[in-house]
Amino acid sequence: MESNGRVPLWAAALIGLVSGAVAVGVSLLAAGLVKASAFPVVAVGNAAIDLTPAGLKDFAIRTFGENDKVVLLAGIFLVLAVIAAAVGVLAARDIRYGLAGLAAFGVVGVLAVLTRPDAGAVDVVPTLAGVAAAMFALHRLTGRALLPREAGAAAPREEGSPTGAHDAHPAGEAHETGDDTGERHGTPVPPVMRAGEDLRTLDRRRLLIGTAGGVVVAGVTGVVGRMLSGRAQVAAARVGMELPRPSVRATPLPAGVDLKIRGLSPFVTPNHDFYRVDTALIVPQVDPRNWTLRIHGMVDRPVELALADLMKLPLEEADITLCCVSNEVGGPYIGNARWLGASLAGVLRDAGVRAGADMLLSTSADGWTCGTPIDVVLDGRDALLALAMNGEALPVDHGFPVRQVVPGLYGYVSATKWVTEIKVTRFDQDEAYWTSRGWSARGPIKTQSRIDLPRDGSSVAPGRTVIAGVAWAQHKGVDAVEVRVDGGQWRQARLAEAPTADTWRQWVVDDWDATPGSHTIEVRATDATGYTQTPDHAPVTPDGATGWHSVSVEVA
Numbered sequence: 121m122e123s124n125g126r127v128p129l130w131a132a133a134l135i136g137l138v139s140g141a142v143a144v145g146v147s148l149l150a151a152g153l154v155k156a157s158a159f160p161v162v163a164v165g166n167a168a169i170d171l172t173p174a175g176l177k178d179f180a181i182r183t184f185g186e187n188d189k190v191v192l193l194a195g196i197f198l199v200l201a202v203i204a205a206a207v208g209v210l211a212a213r214d215i216r217y218g219l220a221g222l223a224a225f226g227v228v229g230v231l232a233v234l235t236r237p238d239a240g241a242v243d244v245v246p247t248l249a250g251v252a253a254a255m256f257a258l259h260r261l262t263g264r265a266l267l268p269r270e271a272g273a274a275a276p277r278e279e280g281s282p283t284g285a286h287d288a289h290p291a292g293e294a295h296e297t298g299d300d301t302g303e304r305h306g307t308p309v310p311p312v313m314r315a316g317e318d319l320r321t322l323d324r325r326r327l328l329i330g331t332a333g334g335v336v337v338a339g340v341t342g343v344v345g346r347m348l349s350g351r352a353q354v355a356a357a358r359v360g361m362e363l364p365r366p367s368v369r370a371t372p373l374p375a376g377v378d379l380k381i382r383g384l385s386p387f388v389t390p391n392h393d394f395y396r397v398d399t400a401l402i403v404p405q406v407d408p409r410n411w412t413l414r415i416h417g418m419v420d421r422p423v424e425l426a427l428a429d430l431m432k433l434p435l436e437e438a439d440i441t442l443c444c445v446s447n448e449v450g451g452p453y454i455g456n457a458r459w460l461g462a463s464l465a466g467v468l469r470d471a472g473v474r475a476g477a478d479m480l481l482s483t484s485a486d487g488w489t490c491g492t493p494i495d496v497v498l499d500g501r502d503a504l505l506a507l508a509m510n511g512e513a514l515p516v517d518h519g520f521p522v523r524q525v526v527p528g529l530y531g532y533v534s535a536t537k538w539v540t541e542i543k544v545t546r547f548d549q550d551e552a553y554w555t556s557r558g559w560s561a562r563g564p565i566k567t568q569s570r571i572d573l574p575r576d577g578s579s580v581a582p583g584r585t586v587i588a589g590v591a592w593a594q595h596k597g598v599d600a601v602e603v604r605v606d607g608g609q610w611r612q613a614r615l616a617e618a619p620t621a622d623t624w625r626q627w628v629v630d631d632w633d634a635t636p637g638s639h640t641i642e643v644r645a646t647d648a649t650g651y652t653q654t655p656d657h658a659p660v661t662p663d664g665a666t667g668w669h670s671v672s673v674e675v676a
């Protein structure tokens with residue numbers, strides 16, 4: 121069967137489908153860039169829902185249940201595909217018919233996006249961009265599928281088919297076929313001699329290359345568009361999220377928690393300054409409406425929690441200093457925040473941890489895994505399934521909508537961001553991401569201290585100079601910090617207050633009399649167990665660095 125006697129029906133339909141795919145991809149990309157909700161396919165779907173009589177809606181919900189939206193979208197895509205194929209067939213007959221078909225399509229899309237409640241003028245951009253791209257694709261692909269006029273006349277592919285009047289090919293394209301040699305003046309050659317078979321093969325090749333190009337464009341724009349709109353949607357959902365009130369407030373901050381010294385790390389690390397460490401090339405965009413946490417494995421009652429379920433649990437607020445095992449002595453991968461979340465121990469108790477289990481294997485939305493010792497989580501500390509950080513929903517980079525936070529453990533064995541699954545298991549049965557790469561299975565945080573002021577390598581004026589920094593020994597507590605200059609006498613730093621043992625503590629020595637010349641300043645902390653930091657330098661692998669932080673300054 122032929123559409124116009126020259127482009128086979130299947131090719132015309134394929135061209136229509138590919139052009140339709142280009143329309144969807146490009147409009148998705150434009151929606152991602154301009155406004156996620158202005159993606160015309162979804163707008164048409166929403167308009168369809170609004171226009172559907174209540175009885176039919178009830179029927180759809182009863183029949184398809186939670187899948188009703190998926191069924192609707194699938195239906196829309198099916199209708200789109202049929203119309204797109206038809207547009208391709210029209211275009212093969214006369215490109216103007218095809219373009220008119222696309223334009224009609226665009227009108228429907230524009231009407232749908234403009235009748236959405238929050239519509240503005242920009243909402244038409246994705247539809248227009250998609251239709252324009254589809255028109256271009258349709259025109260190009262239909263052109264490619266047709267025989268060049270001369271060759272077509274010389275070697276008609278189909279018996280008796282008239283030469284169409286609309287195939288204006290650039291000469292270059294005709295030459296690409298390389299098959300118009302010899303035959304001139306429109307004289308049909310006898311079937312045995314004609315290059316028709318070659319021409320058809322070559323045309324098919326051109327058509328397939330063209331459609332393959334269209335598919336690639338549709339795929340790339342579609343994937344990038346989805347990514348961008350996913351980002352926009354998750355960002356919007358995050359901003360719109362209302363945080364429940366805590367049942368347990370954080371220990372009030374003592375007045376002297378922050379010495380407020382310029383250049384010294386503030387007690388609370390603002391979210392935008394908080395270090396970020398993860399394996400995610402593309403930060404997972406988890407829609408809170410679809411998020412669930414599955415707790416399974418060695419439990420009596422496996423559970424799956426939605427965000428609403430988690431928010432109904434009593435929520436606790438806690439100040440906890442998070443720190444990375446990859447933090448070198450004096451390094452920046454540490455921060456302190458006020459977290460709000462459900463008790464991880466409480467959730468585990470509800471599930472009923474079976475005897476013999478000693479590890480939680482948590483998994484993030486992007487497949488990263490983390491192994492946490494269960495005894496630590498259950499020992500009464502503020503191990504949280506956190507959904508807020510410093511008074512706002514978790515930033516997407518820091519695990520939105522839910523992450524784990526366990527005081528006293530390095531992040532790689534405790535702080536799973538975008539957490540979606542917790543398997544109760546055993547260390548001798550499962551291995552987490554970093555453990556299988558040579559890092560220690562258990563990662564208690566090592567007692568450490570850091571000099572923030574003066575900066576390493578800086579010059580300071582002679583005279584009374586402030587030396588200040590932070591020290592941490594999460595869940596043990598910092599008892600003392602000492603400083604010495606040029607290997608001299610250790611002197612006690614003054615410690616700022618800390619609300620609990622789970623946060624870092626600022627410290628200061630404000631009476632150092634700096635004399636001209638080069639000086640080295642060292643620091644060491646002693647935790648509440650009586651342990652004083654060893655001077656021995658250990659690398660960050662496999663379980664965290666040790667050694668004293670030191671800075672060199674020039675006094676002049």
Ligand SMILES: Nc1nc2c(c(=O)[nH]1)N[C@H]1C(S)=C(S)[C@@H](COP(=O)(O)O)O[C@H]1N2
Nearest residue numbers: 395396397398399444484488531532535537
């Ligand atoms: N999903 C996921 N969670 C993760 C990681 C990761 O790579 N993927 N890295 C962990 C590590 S090594 C650390 S130190 C902390 C850092 O948390 P932050 O980026 O919020 O500071 O997250 C932990 N949680």
Ligand SMILES: [Mo]
Nearest residue numbers: 444445531532
């Ligand atoms: Mo880390």
